[in-house]
Amino acid sequence: MLGSKQSAPAPTPVSFTVHQQSRTLEVAFDDGAVFSLPFELLRVYSPSAEVRGHGQGQETLQTGKRNVGLTALDPVGNYAVKPTFSDGHNSGIYTWAYLYQLGRDQVAMWEDYLRRLDDAGHGRDAGRDLSMTAKTAGGHGCA
Template sequence: MTGSKQSAPAPVPVSFTVHKQSCKLEVAFDDGAVFSLPFELMRVYSPSAEVSGHGPGQEVLQTGKRNVEMAALEPVGNYAVKPTFSDGHVSGIYTWAYLYKLGRDQEAMWEDYLKRLEAAGHTREGGRDLPMTAKNAGGHGCA
């Protein structure tokens, strides 16, 4: 035996609940973690090449996604789900590990997104506006 260390398997979702009114996807994992993921966060951090590019530095800043809704959620094998968003975005495949990362790191990811929007002079509604901060961003999800 080589002494290589096996990593523990990633947590697996045991349930999904789409909350249309609050615009959030609740995902419960087999390790007991439960995350409430705003549709907007999922959309702006889509793992699709259209959003994340094909490598570091190729990300495309998503604007105007504050009121995006989830029209459908389909399973992809036994490893992921594929949401359809109300703005027509359908190409992101969210693996169990990526969903877990979104839930675990959502606060930092949200702050990073708001900073990038502000630096680009954009608002969550899509237009250019006054500089934004987490304080005046109005919270997560639909307005």
Template sequence: MLGSKQSAPTPIPVAFTAHQKSQVLDVTFDDGATFSLPFELMRVYSPSAEVQGHGEGQETLQTGKRNVTLAALDPVGNYAVKPTFSDGHASGIYTWPYLYKLGSEQDALWEDYLRRLDDAGHGREAGRDLPMTAKTAGGHGCA
């Protein structure tokens, strides 16, 4: 058809390797790309409604996830995986395009996550909130 634009097919994972000691999941895709996704990154960017909310601006900042591990990784049909994390979170379904996005945009996602933690006065470790500063005092709390 003239004028129709077809997008490139989404790369499909061909291998998953979980490294508990280094806390990363290696994902190799059929286009040759391989990403090492830290468990923490996967957990704080879970595609679940619990983390993402139900629309723009409803995201919940995840804190204290630095030492989260991967307890299980289950297939969901032929299009996704569902991880279970050591903190009990198991409601995110990571589609192939979402996993690829996490890998290809990892640096920017980390930077954004660390900035949001800092802005909220939180650290990456559980119970390690940062001391109140002029920047965080009088901030905007969530109910």
């Protein structure tokens, strides 16, 4: 057809390797790309409504996910996987195109995540709210 542009299909994963010790998911694609995706990155950029919300500006900043683990990785048809994380989150469906995007753009996405954490006064560790740390630094917390 004249004037229509078809986009090439997204690369397809040919293998998944879960590395529990380094907390990464290695995904190799049929175009030769291999990405090592930290569990934390996968968790904080979950495509679920719980994380993304239902529209622009409804995203929920995920905090305290530095040590999140991956307890399961289940196939969803021939187009996605559904991970289960150690914090119980399991509602995100990661399409092949989204996994590829996470791998390709992970440096920029990571920097954006760290900036948003910093802007909100949060740290990457569970229970480490930098704004609360400043408020309780004087030793006036409950005992």
